[in-house]
Structure formats: structure tokens, C-alpha cells
Amino acid sequence: MTAEGQSTxxxxxxxxxxxxxxxxxxxxxxxxxxxDAFLGIPYALPPTGDRRFRPPEKVARxxxxxxxxxxxxxxxxxxxxxxxxxxxxxxxxLTANVFRQTxxxxxxxxxxxxxxxxxxxxxxxxxAAMHDSASMVGWSAEPFVLVxxxxxxxxxxxxxxxxxAKHGALxxxxxxxxxxxxxxxxxxxxxxxxxxxxxxxxxxYEEGKPPLFHRVIMExxxxxxxxxxxxxxxxxxxxxxxxxxxxxxxxxxxxDGIFPFLRSIPLSVIAKAQTTVFYKYNPSLxxxxxPVIDGEIIRHRPxxxxxxxxxxxVPIMTGFNGNEGSLYVPKTISKSTEFTAFFHELLPQxxxxxxxxxxxxxxxxxxxxxxxxxxxRLSYGVGPQYKRIEAAYAHYAYVAPVRQTAHxxxxxxxxxxxxxxxxSSVVGGASHGDNMAYEVREKxxxxxxxxxxxxxxxxxxxxxxxxxxxxxxxxxxxxGDRPEWVSHEGAEPKKVVFGLGNEELIGGGVGVPATVEDDxxxxxxxxxxxxxxxxxxx
Numbered sequence: 001m002t003a004e005g006q007s008t009x010x011x012x013x014x015x016x017x018x019x020x021x022x023x024x025x026x027x028x029x030x031x032x033x034x035x036d037a038f039l040g041i042p043y044a045l046p047p048t049g050d051r052r053f054r055p056p057e058k059v060a061r062x063x064x065x066x067x068x069x070x071x072x073x074x075x076x077x078x079x080x081x082x083x084x085x086x087x088x089x090x091x092x093x094l095t096a097n098v099f100r101q102t103x104x105x106x107x108x109x110x111x112x113x114x115x116x117x118x119x120x121x122x123x124x125x126x127x128a129a130m131h132d133s134a135s136m137v138g139w140s141a142e143p144f145v146l147v148x149x150x151x152x153x154x155x156x157x158x159x160x161x162x163x164x165a166k167h168g169a170l171x172x173x174x175x176x177x178x179x180x181x182x183x184x185x186x187x188x189x190x191x192x193x194x195x196x197x198x199x200x201x202x203x204x205y206e207e208g209k210p211p212l213f214h215r216v217i218m219e220x221x222x223x224x225x226x227x228x229x230x231x232x233x234x235x236x237x238x239x240x241x242x243x244x245x246x247x248x249x250x251x252x253x254x255x256d257g258i259f260p261f262l263r264s265i266p267l268s269v270i271a272k273a274q275t276t277v278f279y280k281y282n283p284s285l286x287x288x289x290x291p292v293i294d295g296e297i298i299r300h301r302p303x304x305x306x307x308x309x310x311x312x313x314v315p316i317m318t319g320f321n322g323n324e325g326s327l328y329v330p331k332t333i334s335k336s337t338e339f340t341a342f343f344h345e346l347l348p349q350x351x352x353x354x355x356x357x358x359x360x361x362x363x364x365x366x367x368x369x370x371x372x373x374x375x376x377r378l379s380y381g382v383g384p385q386y387k388r389i390e391a392a393y394a395h396y397a398y399v400a401p402v403r404q405t406a407h408x409x410x411x412x413x414x415x416x417x418x419x420x421x422x423x424s425s426v427v428g429g430a431s432h433g434d435n436m437a438y439e440v441r442e443k444x445x446x447x448x449x450x451x452x453x454x455x456x457x458x459x460x461x462x463x464x465x466x467x468x469x470x471x472x473x474x475x476x477x478x479x480g481d482r483p484e485w486v487s488h489e490g491a492e493p494k495k496v497v498f499g500l501g502n503e504e505l506i507g508g509g510v511g512v513p514a515t516v517e518d519d520x521x522x523x524x525x526x527x528x529x530x531x532x533x534x535x536x537x538x
Contacts, residue, residue, distance in 0.1 A: 040097065041096045165232070247269050319420065339385050365388065
């Protein structure tokens with residue numbers, strides 16, 4: 001489509017791979033640079049039938065013509081508030097999408113940097129198409145190739161238990177991701193990408209084995225975020241049994257018959273069961289179907305990987321949002337006892353002394369009149385303890401782990417730390433994931449106002465500069481000079497705060513797009529949670 005929305009008929013871009021000829025489409029959509037998009041390319045065989053609950057298998061060499069004009073199906077999962085086009089749901093979901101600026105990456109041209117986008121969604125939701133990759137590429141001052149893809153999520157991708165380990169069925173979604181990165185190494189040159197310039201498997205470290213990437217952008221937490229437990233932990237065994245019950249697995253079935261049974265039942269039964277089990281545990285945020293310490297991909301506790309230096313030494317861009325917990329915690333919580341009970345259920349290993357420490361670290365507005373957690377949004381339907389629990393969970397699950405990444409990695413590699421502060425709603429604040437729409441310069445965000453467009457332009461420029469060069473400052477953006485984003489290291493570590501004072505979307509001021517500050521926000525709280533990280537990795 002042209003910027004005016006009238007149909008055009010550009011020549012469809014073609015690329016020849018070992019698996020056949022891929023025929024894509026060209027997208028304009030008012031980007032400064034038109035974009036070639038190759039959508040829905042299989043990077044693995046369908047994980048269906050007997051391949052269900054098994055590691056992914058490479059696509060065989062062929063001479064087929066692949067119609068790459070639309071996204072492939074998303075992995076089976078109950079979606080919620082997912083942006084992007086509505087996709088078919090199918091177990092046959094292992095497909096990749098490749099984007100590049102039109103006219104780049106041709107024969108004889110300089111190979112382009114490559115970015116791989118791994119979609120989020122708590123390993124139970126989400127899909128590749130919710131990321132506006134075409135916009136991110138089309139707005140970039142320098143060309144690069146961007147790859148997005150679907151991988152197995154929910155029970156089909158992450159079903160930890162002792163029995164799963166015996167059947168080689170642990171962390172299948174992570175194995176999909178690794179196979180995708182290998183596919184990129186083998187094929188991205190045909191799209192004009194440089195396989196030696198690819199910028200999450202940061203702790204997937206094996207001595208003498210080089211990483212499949214050369215720099216990382218880590219969002220939505222860190223390797224030590226929330227819980228990464230051993231595959232046979234009590235909670236995983238409990239959730240595995242709950243899943244078997246929901247799929248009506250006969251109790252009389254011997255162990256060696258359980259996975260053959262799971263491969264034989266309809267996908268609809270598995271999809272319904274995984275949704276039921278996930279939402280059973282969702283209120284406590286003890287999410288089911290998660291990556292686990294398997295001794296193969298996640299070889300040890302993430303915190304041990306940091307401490308022993310067993311991680312890939314590559315440049316890192318990472319950060320957190322100001323109100324990471326607002327998307328997750330119960331909004332109507334009203335009693336102090338509910339606050340304490342929430343953390344007792346989330347982390348049963350916490351002692352009474354620990355719970356008392358948390359209670360003191362986040363002063364109770366019911367007993368401390370000048371507490372910074374006194375709630376002033378009661379008319380919006382939240383409870384008196386909402387601000388308190390939102391902050392505490394945000395620090396535990398996101399802020400402290402991100403700062404821990406910067407703490408361990410900063411002395412060894414450049415680490416560029418950010419804090420997203422722009423407020424999107426009265427109750428949500430600077431909510432989890434808000435920055436993604438700005439990072440890719442989504443049309444709807446940029447159209448809201450000049451200030452929102454400038455905020456998106458500045459973040460996009462930093463991000464794409466890091467993708468292309470490893471330095472967020474090197475490539476200028478559309479809004480001229482921006483503060484130098486210095487790496488997080490030394491006695492006085494720094495961070496960039498995006499959207500400080502920007503409350504325009506709730507009727508306030510526009511603040512500033514980016515400013516450099518000392519990294520001191522929530523430091524005392526982060527230090528506390530660092531001391532408790534082991535209890536989430538048992």
C-alpha cells in the first residue's frame with residue numbers, strides 16, 4: 001500500500017534458500033523507506049503428531065516455492081491484549097519473518113547487521129506479529145535485517161517434570177529459539193544479512209562454544225527474573241500433575257505411556273488444559289509452563305552463571321519500566337495482611353524474618369502516614385495497598401534483576417541501562433511493555449502528539465543504532481542531538497531515563513524524551529531482593 005492507502009503492485013522480492021525460493025511482499029505504509037517482508041517461512045518441521053513434545057527438527061533441503069506474503073500461524077495459547085494482525089492458531093507454528101529496507105541486501109552489497117526479535121508473553125502468550133518489525137526497519141537511519149519468529153509456548157513448549165526430563169521434553173521452546181538462530185546463521189546471507197553481526201540466550205554458555213549472537217537487547221526482565229527453578233521442583237511436579245488431570249490422562253497409565261498419550265490427543269484438549277492450569281496459578285504469579293534448569297540449555301542457576309563468569313561477553317542494552325508490577329498484581333488489595341500473604345504464597349521459602357523485612361522495606365500506608373506508598377487513586381477502583389504491592393513486585397521481578405545484570409556484566413562489557421518513565425494511564429503508570437510501541441515507532445503512538453512522536457523517535461534511534469553498531473549513540477536520529485548514553489560501570493553507574501515527567505496521556509506535561517541520571521532509583525530495594533535471589537532458583 002502507498003502512504004495514501006491506494007493499492008500498488010511492486011515486484012515481489014525473491015530469495016533462494018536451501019529449502020526453496022521464498023517470495024515475499026513489499027510494504028510502504030508511510031515509512032521513510034519501503035520494506036521487503038518475507039513472512040511465514042518454515043524454519044523447522046511441524047512439531048505435530050509424533051514430533052509433538054520432541055526437540056525441533058531442521059527443514060530439509062528442497063526446491064519448493066514458498067509464498068511468504070503472510071504471517072504463519074501463532075502457537076496455541078489463550079491470547080490477551082495482543083497487538084498486531086489476528087493470526088490463525090496452529091501447532092504447526094515454527095515459522096520466521098524477515099524484514100529489510102527495499103533496495104538493500106542485494107548481490108555485491110555490504111552485508112547488513114541482523115536483529116532477532118524473541119517475542120514475550122510469560123512463555124504462555126504472544127506471537128511474532130505483535131512486534132511492528134516493518135516499522136522498526138522502515139524508520140531506521142541505517143539499514144539492517146530484522147527476523148521475528150514463533151516458537152512453542154505453554155505446555156507444548158515448556159512442560160517441566162521428572163518424566164519430561166526422561167523423554168527429552170524440557171525447554172522445547174528454548175530449543176526452537178536456538179534452532180531459529182542456527183537457521184539465521186545458515187540463511188541470513190541470502191537476505192543480505194551478516195551472520196557475524198547478530199545482536200537472549202546470554203547464560204546459555206558452554207566453554208569453547210561461541211554464541212549465536214554478538215550483542216543483546218534484554219527487555220521484560222533478566223536471567224535472574226522471577227523464578228528459574230530445577231525441572232523437578234515441587235511446583236513443577238504439582239503443575240504437571242494438574243495438566244495431566246485436565247487432559248484426562250488415565251491414572252492407570254504406566255509412565256512410559258504418558259507421552260505417547262499426550263501425542264495422541266487432539267490439540268484442542270491440550271490448549272484448553274494449558275489455559276486452565278496457567279490461569280489457576282496466575283493470581284499468585286507462580287506461572288506454569290516456564291523455562292527450567294535442565295542441565296543442557298540452562299545448565300545451572302542463573303545467579304551462579306553470573307557469579308562464575310559463565311556467560312557470553314557481548315554488549316548489552318537492558319532496562320526496566322517505572323511500574324512493571326501494574327500489569328500483574330491484584331489491583332483491589334486493601335489489607336496489610338494481604339500484602340504479606342501475597343509474597344508468602346509467591347515465595348514460600350521466605351522466612352517470617354524475610355516477610356517482616358519486606359513489610360518494613362515498603363512502609364505500610366495503613367500505619368505509616370507519610371509512606372510513599374499511600375494510595376491516591378482510590379476513585380479509580382484500586383485498593384489502599386495497590387501502590388505498595390505494585391512497587392514491591394516490580395522490584396522483585398524486574399527492577400532488581402535488571403540492575404543485577406548491569407552489576408555483573410558492567411565491569412566486563414558495555415551495558416546500556418534504561419528506565420522507562422512515560423506514564424500511559426492513571427492506574428498502569430509506566431507499565432510493563434509500554435516502551436515496545438515506541439521502540440518500533442508504531443504509527444498509532446507517533447500520531448498521538450508531537451511529544452509522543454519525539455519520544456518514539458529518540459528511543460528508536462538509540463535502539464537501532466545499537467543494533468547496527470553496538471553503540472546507541474553512533475547513528476544520529478531524526479530529532480538531532482540526544483544525550484550520550486554512557487555504559488553502566490564504575491563507582492557512579494548511569495542510566496538513561498526515557499519520558500521523565502511525561503504524563504501527557506493522562507492530562508499532564510510532556511517532560512523530556514531522554515535524560516541521563518545516576519542509577520540510584522530503588523537501589524535499597526534492589527539490594528534486598530539480590531540477597532533473596534537463590535530462593536527463586538531452587
